[in-house]
Amino acid sequence: MATTATHHDIHHDTHADEHEHHEGNFWTNYIFSQDHKVIAKQFLITGIFWALLGGILSVIFRLQLGFPDASLEWLRPVLGGWITPDGKLNQEFYLALVTMHGTIMVFFVLTAGLSGTFSNFLIPLQIGARDMASGFLNMLSYWFFFTSSVIMFISLFISTGPAGGGWTIYPPLSALPQAISGSGLGMTMWLVAMALFIVSSLLGGINYITTIINMRTRGMSFTKMPLTIWAFFFTAIIGLLSFPVLFAAALLLIFDRSFGTSFYLSDIYIQGQALAHEGGSAILFQHLFWFLGHPEVYIVLLPALGISSEIIATNSRKPIFGYKAMIGSMLFIAILSFIVWAHHMFVTGMNPFLGSIFMLLTLIIAVPSAVKIFNYVTTLWRGNIRFTPGMLFSIGLVSFFLTGGITGIFLGNSAIDIQLHDTYFVVAHFHLVMGSASFFGMMAGVYHWFPKMFGRMMDHRLGAIHFWITFVGVYLVFFPLHYIGIAGFPRRYYSFTNFAFSSGFADLNMLVSVAAILTLAAQFIFLFNFFYSMFRGKLAPANPWNSNTLEWTTPRNPQHGNWPGEIPAVYRWPYDYSKPGAKEDFIPQNVPYSETPESNLPHENDQIKLESSGDSGSIVIGPKH
Amino acid sequence: MSVDIKIVEEPKQPMTMNPKKFGMWLFMVTVFMVFAALSSAYIVRRAEGNWSYFELPALFWVNTVVILISSITLQWAYVSAKRDNLESVKIATIITAILGIGFMVGQYFAWADLVTNSIHLVGNPSGSFVYIISGLHGAHVLGGVIYLLILLSATQKGLVHSKSLNRIEMCATYWHFLGGLWLYLFLFLLLYR
Ligand code: HEM
Ligand SMILES: [Cu+2]
Numbered sequence: 177m178a179t180t181a182t183h184h185d186i187h188h189d190t191h192a193d194e195h196e197h198h199e200g201n202f203w204t205n206y207i208f209s210q211d212h213k214v215i216a217k218q219f220l221i222t223g224i225f226w227a228l229l230g231g232i233l234s235v236i237f238r239l240q241l242g243f244p245d246a247s248l249e250w251l252r253p254v255l256g257g258w259i260t261p262d263g264k265l266n267q268e269f270y271l272a273l274v275t276m277h278g279t280i281m282v283f284f285v286l287t288a289g290l291s292g293t294f295s296n297f298l299i300p301l302q303i304g305a306r307d308m309a310s311g312f313l314n315m316l317s318y319w320f321f322f323t324s325s326v327i328m329f330i331s332l333f334i335s336t337g338p339a340g341g342g343w344t345i346y347p348p349l350s351a352l353p354q355a356i357s358g359s360g361l362g363m364t365m366w367l368v369a370m371a372l373f374i375v376s377s378l379l380g381g382i383n384y385i386t387t388i389i390n391m392r393t394r395g396m397s398f399t400k401m402p403l404t405i406w407a408f409f410f411t412a413i414i415g416l417l418s419f420p421v422l423f424a425a426a427l428l429l430i431f432d433r434s435f436g437t438s439f440y441l442s443d444i445y446i447q448g449q450a451l452a453h454e455g456g457s458a459i460l461f462q463h464l465f466w467f468l469g470h471p472e473v474y475i476v477l478l479p480a481l482g483i484s485s486e487i488i489a490t491n492s493r494k495p496i497f498g499y500k501a502m503i504g505s506m507l508f509i510a511i512l513s514f515i516v517w518a519h520h521m522f523v524t525g526m527n528p529f530l531g532s533i534f535m536l537l538t539l540i541i542a543v544p545s546a547v548k549i550f551n552y553v554t555t556l557w558r559g560n561i562r563f564t565p566g567m568l569f570s571i572g573l574v575s576f577f578l579t580g581g582i583t584g585i586f587l588g589n590s591a592i593d594i595q596l597h598d599t600y601f602v603v604a605h606f607h608l609v610m611g612s613a614s615f616f617g618m619m620a621g622v623y624h625w626f627p628k629m630f631g632r633m634m635d636h637r638l639g640a641i642h643f644w645i646t647f648v649g650v651y652l653v654f655f656p657l658h659y660i661g662i663a664g665f666p667r668r669y670y671s672f673t674n675f676a677f678s679s680g681f682a683d684l685n686m687l688v689s690v691a692a693i694l695t696l697a698a699q700f701i702f703l704f705n706f707f708y709s710m711f712r713g714k715l716a717p718a719n720p721w722n723s724n725t726l727e728w729t730t731p732r733n734p735q736h737g738n739w740p741g742e743i744p745a746v747y748r749w750p751y752d753y754s755k756p757g758a759k760e761d762f763i764p765q766n767v768p769y770s771e772t773p774e775s776n777l778p779h780e781n782d783q784i785k786l787e788s789s790g791d792s793g794s795i796v797i798g799p800k801h
Numbered sequence: 802m803s804v805d806i807k808i809v810e811e812p813k814q815p816m817t818m819n820p821k822k823f824g825m826w827l828f829m830v831t832v833f834m835v836f837a838a839l840s841s842a843y844i845v846r847r848a849e850g851n852w853s854y855f856e857l858p859a860l861f862w863v864n865t866v867v868i869l870i871s872s873i874t875l876q877w878a879y880v881s882a883k884r885d886n887l888e889s890v891k892i893a894t895i896i897t898a899i900l901g902i903g904f905m906v907g908q909y910f911a912w913a914d915l916v917t918n919s920i921h922l923v924g925n926p927s928g929s930f931v932y933i934i935s936g937l938h939g940a941h942v943l944g945g946v947i948y949l950l951i952l953l954s955a956t957q958k959g960l961v962h963s964k965s966l967n968r969i970e971m972c973a974t975y976w977h978f979l980g981g982l983w984l985y986l987f988l989f990l991l992l993y994r
Contacts, residue, residue: 309820382827390820395812416827420834424842431933436923439846439930455851455925463845464838745812768810784810 208319210311211736215318216297217629220622222325223289224703227615230280231696235689237273240265242689244673258337270670271340272358276332278343279366283373284328286476286614288321291377291415294479294621295384295408297629301727302402304393304744306737309386313379320376324369331365339366342668344469347440347461351432354446364433367426374419374426381412381419388412393726395746400765402725402750403496406503407482410510411475417514418471425464432456459524466517473610474513478506480617481548481577484570486750487624488552490723491567492559493761495751498551505544512541522590523597531590538588545581549574560754560761564721565639566624572647573616579651580609583658598668601661607654619646622706627720631733632713638705642698649695656684722762724750729766748780825971829978832941836934836982840989843930847993853925854994858914864907865987868942871900872980875949879973882956885963890956897976898949901942908939927994934986938979945979948972 209215236255239248247263248255258269296314300307308314331338340358341350345366353360388409392401428439432453440461441453489496496502518526518534552574561567583605586592596602619642626634660681665672672678719728729744744766752763758775769780776784846852878893912932915921920928952972955961961969 309824313824378831382824382831385827386820386824390817390823392815392817394814396815397813398815416831417834420831421838424835424838427937428839428842428933431922431929437926437929437933438923439842439926442851452923455853457846457849460842460846464842467838747810747812770810 208315210307210315212296212300212308212311212314213629213734213736213738215314216293218318219288219292219296219321220629222322223285223293223618224706226280226284226289226325228699228703230277230285231699233273233277233280235692235696236265237270237277238689238692240270240670241672242686242692244671257335265670267670268340268357269337271342271356271668272337272362274668275340275342275345275358276328276338279328279339279370281611282343282472282476283370284325286611286618287377287415287472288373290476290479290614290618290621291384291408291411292318292321292380293618294404294483294625295380295412297625298404298727299384299387299408300391301628301730301734301738302405302725303388303391303396304726304746305387305391306739306743308383309391310383314383317376317379317383320372320379324372324376327365327372328369331362331369334361334365336360336362338362344465345429346465347429347432347458348444351429351441352444352446352451353433367430367433370426371423374423377415377419381415384408384412385416393743393746399500400746400749403485403499403502404479404482404725407478407485407506410506411478414471414478414510414513415475418468418475421464422468425461425468428464429461459521462521462524463517466520467514469520470517471513473606474509476610476614477577477617478509480573480614480620481506483617483621483624484552484573486725487566487570487620488555488574489751489753490624490721491562491564491570492556493562493753494555494559495753496551497554497557498547499749499751501547502551505547508544509541512537512544516541519588519590519593522593528590535588535590539585541588542581542585545577549578549581562721563640564623565634565636565643566620566721568640568643568647569616569620569623572643573613573620575647576608576613576616576650579655580605580607580613584609596661598666599661600657600665600667603667604654604657604661607657608650612650612654616646619643619702624721625727626706626709627716628727628730628734630710630713631716632709632711633716633720634709634713635705638701642701642705645698645701646695649691649698652691653688653695656688660684660688719764722760724752724762724764726765729764819967821967822971822974825974829975832978833982835937836986839930839934839937840986843934843989844993846926846930851925852927855915855918855920855928857931857990857994858911858918860907860911860914861987861990864904864911865983867900867907868904868980868983871897871904872977874900875973875976879966879969882961882966882969883963887956887959887962890961890969891953894949894953894956898946898953901946901949901976905939905942905946908935911935931990934990938983938986941982942979945976948975 205211206214209218236251239246248259248265249263251265252259255265255269258266260266296308299305328338336357338358339345339350339362340356341363345363349355350359350363353363388401388405428437431437432439432441436452438453438456440458441451441456442458444451444453485496485502516534516538518530519538522531522534556571583601587596587602587605623634623639626632663681664677665681672681716732718730718732721728726744726746730738731740746765747768748763748765750765752758752775754761755763755775758772763772763775768784769776770784773781874893875897878890878897881887881889881893912935915928915931920931922929922932949972952961952968955968
């Protein structure tokens with residue numbers, strides 16, 4: 177280490193030494209840590225816990241859908257009174273299961289678990305910062321999430337059951353405790369948990385944006401930022417603008433539920449009795465909810481897209497195709513995501529002309545999405561592909577993004593949506609494009625950055641097995657649901673056995689359920705690999721994938737503060753893979769152009785001259801020893 | 802060890818801003834978005850008809866003046882801090898806090914006026930919205946007053962002076978924001994009744 181800097185070298189890392197040899201106790205190091213890497217791992221572990229629980233819930237209701245006549249008596253030890261005396265799943269509990277599954281997956285796994293883990297872990301490491309702008313708020317963000325998790329978890333065990341109105345909690349169903357048991361205490365706890373969750377997301381988001389804009393290392397201009405960082409940046413902005421709207425919606429709902437106001441309620445009769453609520457509008461809730469709800473799908477998806485851009489470029493050993501187009505399309509998607517919400521409301525009696533405007537805006541999203549898919553494929557094209565588990569999952573993401581995205585074009589048409597709305601076609605669509613694609617992005621990220629997180633490698637072969645079973649399993653689960661949806665199966669139904677038309681699909685439903693069980697079972701391969709490798713895996717080299725970004729310049733187990741010495745400066749974009757003339761097939765971002773004369777392009781040589789002309793604009797670097 | 806020295810181009814330091822101040826601006830964006838959501842909910846709901854009309858309490862006018870004056874007094878505190886006139890910083894901050902509390906008390910009495918006018922929280926949404934919007938804004942003012950008290954204690958400890966203005970700048974930014982926000986909400990309620 178001998179980077180002796182002369183003149184103008186700006187030390188904005190003066191507090192580095194405070195951090196270096198600083199050792200706290202167990203509590204400050206692992207529990208109430210302010211180190212972004214530890215907080216990221218806390219989010220990851222909590223997210224994995226929720227993913228497992230959400231998956232188990234879905235398999236329980238898949239059992240009901242695939243085997244409506246089977247006895248579920250054997251679940252009584254776990255579910256207790258929710259199994260009826262004749263061995264069936266309680267019908268209201270079915271709704272609660274669906275609701276909790278959706279809520280858990282969308283918010284707790286793919287928002288907190290995904291953004292929370294990778295934004296926290298990668299932002300400081302990839303932009304060259306010692307930590308987040310505010311370690312304290314970052315810690316607070318995790319603990320708000322944790323408290324929210326605890327409340328949501330407890331709500332699973334109360335006697336009236338957890339919230340049952342669907343993850344979209346539409347009133348009047350969710351507003352009236354008399355309506356179903358899942359609108360009682362469970363719903364109250366859902367709202368409290370989500371309010372805390374929103375606070376957590378906002379604290380996180382404020383930190384991410386502040387850090388990205390203000391804490392970049394020398395040379396890290398916006399056009400040298402890895403696409404992961406761009407993705408996290410847009411995600412945080414979307415969250416910052418949309419989560420407060422959900423908060424407002426929930427606030428009004430809380431007042432309707434607990435204080436007797438009528439924002440969403442009007443003209444309701446229960447058992448012949450008119451309720452006092454007068455003058456509210458249920459559609460109002462849908463507007464507010466979907467103003468968050470649609471951007472939320474991009475909050476879930478964009479980080480996964482960013483992660484896969486990075487992994488695909490690294491493992492194709494090629495520069496990402498269309499770096500600026502990738503940023504541009506993410507920006508375009510982020511903007512569009514705020515003006516398409518009413519495509520969820522085509523059948524609410526909306527003015528058909530307004531419907532066609534929202535249809536047009538929705539269909540435009542296909543353009544930037546297609547640009548992204550094109551760029552992934554062209555990056556892969558004729559690359560020296562290395563099929564690491566992270567790479568496999570990234571390619572899987574591209575596949576799901578494509579198959580799921582195509583059905584979005586159907587659903588975005590206001591006329592076709594009349595037939596397809598609220599059927600299993602929708603379930604198939606969003607599970608592929610949002611659920612599976614983001615889930616695969618998350619898995620890809622875990623496999624790819626595990627060596628930096630835990631200093632050890634995960635097992636390749638187990639990773640590949642995990643990938644193939646999950647990939648095939650996901651298609652087996654969700655592809656048939658398209659047909660079931662077109663045939664007219666509505667979602668959120670406990671059972672279809674009373675409808676004659678459904679009997680033709682009984683086998684298909686059984687297949688889906690079996691595939692779901694297998695897919696869930698395959699996740700235990702991952703869990704084993706994850707925890708086993710954490711303690712017993714092969715020791716990881718500092719840069720196992722020969723990658724360019726800054727996190728790989730840290731030691732094997734980076735301490736609080738990330739770099740033992742000075743923070744590296746950045747001289748080039750992150751995608752100099754297989755550059756013609758270069759000695760190796762990658763050139764990390766912290767290698768100056770002046771050290772790579774053999775591979776520089778003419779304009780890069782000019783840049784050296786420009787920046788080192790005169791005696792003030794240069795740094796003298798001593799020998800490495 | 803041979804010493805071969807190389808000349809390397811110097812990377813530029815990216816433009817940055819104080820992270821805390823920047824974070825404060827982002828926080829204000831989120832607060833604004835909550836109220837933007839409430840006001841668009843108001844517009845959407847109002848467009849559907851069945852909307853009862855009533856006069857806003859006259860006290861709202863008085864309270865608006867109070868909160869605007871409090872912005873001026875806090876600005877006075879800020880200017881005094883710049884000139885290291887710590888006594889007036891303290892006095893001006895205290896006056897601002899008192900005005901802030903006065904504003905909240907005033908809002909409370911405005912609610913009482915609404916009640917005598919038979920506009921209750923429970924009833925037609927047109928009235929409920931006024932309670933929710935002014936109440937939520939009041940909650941933020943309460944937060945602002947607490948922030949002022951923290952600033953006061955920092956001044957007491959000598960942490961606020963012409964070389965260290967961040968604290969008072971951030972507090973003033975937030976306080977002006979709350980004033981501006983109320984102005985927006987009040988005008989909004991006046992225009993769309
Ligand atoms: C083991 C994998 C999974 C299976 C078998 C599965 C299955 C299902 C099924 C069949 C439904 C519809 C139930 C109904 O409408 O009656 C459903 C609902 C849902 N799932 Fe999944 N799912 C899985 C993973 C995920 C993931 C990763 C996400 C993340 C986005 C997700 C998000 C949702 C949402 C948001 C709903 C709607 C809940 C509602 O209607 O309120 N699921 N899931
Ligand atoms: Cu949408």
